[in-house]
Amino acid sequence: MTEHRQGLEQERARRAAAERSLQESEQRLRRIFDHSNDAILVIDPAADRILEANARAAEMLGYDAEELISRVTISAVHPQEMPRLRAFAGDVITRGSGWTNELSCTCKDGSRLPSEISASVLSFEGRDCIIAVVRDVTERKAAEEALRRSEERFRAFVENAGDGFFAVDAGGHIRDVNQRACDMLGYGHDDLIGRSVLDIDAGLTAADFTALIDELEVGRPQLLESRHRRQDGGVFPSEVSICAYGNPDAPSYIALLRDISRRKEAEAAIERLAEMGEFAAMIIHQVRNPLATIDLCLEHLAQRSLDERTGRRLALARGESTRLAGLLDEVLSYAGRLDLALSPCDIDALIRELVPTLAARSPVADRDLRVDLGLPGVQVQADADKLVQVLTNLVVNAAEAVAPGEPVTLRTSGSATAPCIEVQNGGEPIPPDVLARIGNPFFSTKGRGNGLGVAYVRRVAAAHHWELTLTSTAEEGTVARLRL
Template sequence: MQHPAQVPSEMVEALRESEERFRTLVQFSFDVYWETDAQHRFIRQEFANTLTDPPVSEIGKTRWEVPYLEPDEESWRKHRETLDAHLPFRDFELARPTPEGGKRYVSVSGLPVFDKTGRFMGYRGVGRHITNSKRAEEALRESEARFRTFVDHATDMFILHNEDSEVLDVNRNACESLGYSRDELIGTTPFFFDLELNAATWQRNREQLKAGGIATLESRYRRRDGTVFPVEVRMREFGQGGQRMIISLSRDITERKRTAEAFREMQAELTHANRAAAMGQVTASITHEVSQPITAMLCNAEAALSWLDSQTPHVGELRRALASIVTDANRAGEVLDWIRTLIKKAPAQKESVDVNNAILDVVTMARSELIRHGVSLQTDLAEVPLIEGYRVQLQQVVLNLILNAVEAMSCLDEPPRELRVSTTRNASGAILVAVRDSGPGLDPTIVNRLFDPFYTTKPEGIGMGLAICNSIIEAHGGRLWASANEPRGAVFQFTLPAERK
């Protein structure tokens, strides 16, 4: 054996350079290089600049298992079997305590070392600190646990789909609402329980979702027992791991539908009651409008009988008298039909409505009420197109606004008491109807509350007249509002979209 002093200098230099290269590699890597002896005691550890471990003084004393905190005893037992069998191992994860009382995680890989005779000498290997990734994994697990807890306790049905609509996951509420287990729902498509959805509608929704939008729709779901219930569905698409997925949140709206139906029925009752009350206020006008043609018919009939009794009947006069009777009978019939339509409870069908003619009919009915209160009425009706809507409901709105204006002006001690009803078209092409009065005007502090249900400034009022008017105009796609009139009084205006051709 060659004496160390006799080792050629070039070999020493080569060894030094090799060691330098090794240390440079270690310093710039993310790994720890280590060696153990046959008793699994550390005999060498080389650290990267950013890594630390036990002091150098512990080398030769510290064994694998001391003072590591993780993994559990069973994992350690299996790892000891590997070490005792002198087998290589890869990515064995350990946890060591830190001076601050925390944990530092290391992933270790090692190869057994044998001498020329085959005798086991120990292990050489590398270790990588994975504390940050472990913390990230733990944070992710905690986040997923929180998310699962939130999803499973949500009151909505949560359903996760892939791009092809296949169900990937559901929450507890979806299972309970549909009557299926989670395993039964996963792998199906929403067409399985959604009665309104098919492949075509799914693709249409996808187009909206791809643009980053949220699809909101109403549908009907069928439970396992065959019962059907209405739902509101909100869908959104997102990306995860290179895949596109769709979240669907569905809410049972059975109670909402029942409440809405009950509200519609109540509103219909209130609307009918409001019309009946308005009709009561114009009873004198109605009586006049009916009695006038009846009186005319009576006079013409008496004249016709007289001409028939004469020796030479006047056929021309008789014909004119009979024609007048027919005209007056039609007029009386129109008034009665208008009254019958206005006070009946059954909803009317939509029709093409001439707004100006509808307003003139209301003005005719309210004529006696206007005269009784000393109100002069002017109509300024421009040429406007037809609208699609409910004639009687719109007449109810105009009648309410006229009667409110008459009542407001009745408190004036001195004239003028002037009322003006006009129609025109606004900049957007919609029909604009305005009812202007010369009354005391509106209190600015209550203008925004005038259309609230049950809000009233009248001692005997219930506060539903203007609220009903507002709901009627909104149902026609328009808007109703109030403001000050010049030089005094108030103006109530509403818009109606023109009929599409």
């Protein structure tokens, strides 16, 4: 009896320990169930019922806990997805578990939450049901969509860029290119992928590439000039910007390739023009000496008593000599070096000082020069001497375009950030095709003009990064606008 009683006591203790362990386990599971960051629901798909749900499920769907279990059906949570939900539930019942990210939950307020659902079979009240762990992936979906849009924008940018785009690995092999790179080099996309950069860069050796890669730092691009070879063997001057990105210990590389053939041609043309300018200046200096001698001889002849016919011829020769001297000065101004001495320049004050000199100069002296200053105290960075020459040329040209006594207007307008100088004259409007050519050297609408005055104005304006426009209408007359 004693042994039997002891056995019963031991069995009772084991059962009590097992019950306590089971209660503790249930309590732990309940705490996990109640306090999970994900929604947990026990559902019976066949009966279209939610049998149990945690607080997070009620919060996520916008119901209180009792309402969610007693009144809300599964079809209310997935009103547009029931066929897909039933298929998923059937697969879970068959397999024992399942996962999907193709369903969304409809909240009480009608909003829809993209969801990630992990489910398994659970025996509940004597029948097979499903326990579903539902995670709201709205933020993740939004981030994925933002990333997708960003990648689309980047790809659109790359594919429509004016430069060739290359993704290159540390070994110098091309991993990706845009269409511009293919067009520039004459290869198809697949022909370039996997090819070494040494195959297309005629100015790069293996040692040069290794040294370049060793020097590159992540996020610090380098710009270099080289020569690239097309598939047909032709070579063109190029500019390459290469940058390392990604893991500093094992970076990848992006290179942007630009064909600078036109820039090199422009630079060569500029150098040639500079040489021509120096040559023109040399010729002008050589011509001036004999021209000065001719002037002295003509002046000596003018002091003698000559008959009327000879006097007229002498006056014509002296006038042509003076005109030739003026032309040489204008050519020298246009063709010579244009070095700017920039300093703060008060626009209205400069014009105010210039007006007496302008008004006394032919042919301005015979016209009605009107001055309207509207930028008091406004200053710009400018070469004051060259601005004076520009204004003199514009006003003299305007005066030559109208009859004596007609008005010529010089005005300033705009603001401190967008100042403007205008010179306006009346007369017949200039045809558009002729207006477009004004400013070309040696093109002029005046019988004895040479076009160098406006050409010089354009050159000074370009050197200052100003904008010169010419308009001519019957209503407004001809207006030269200099936006500083």
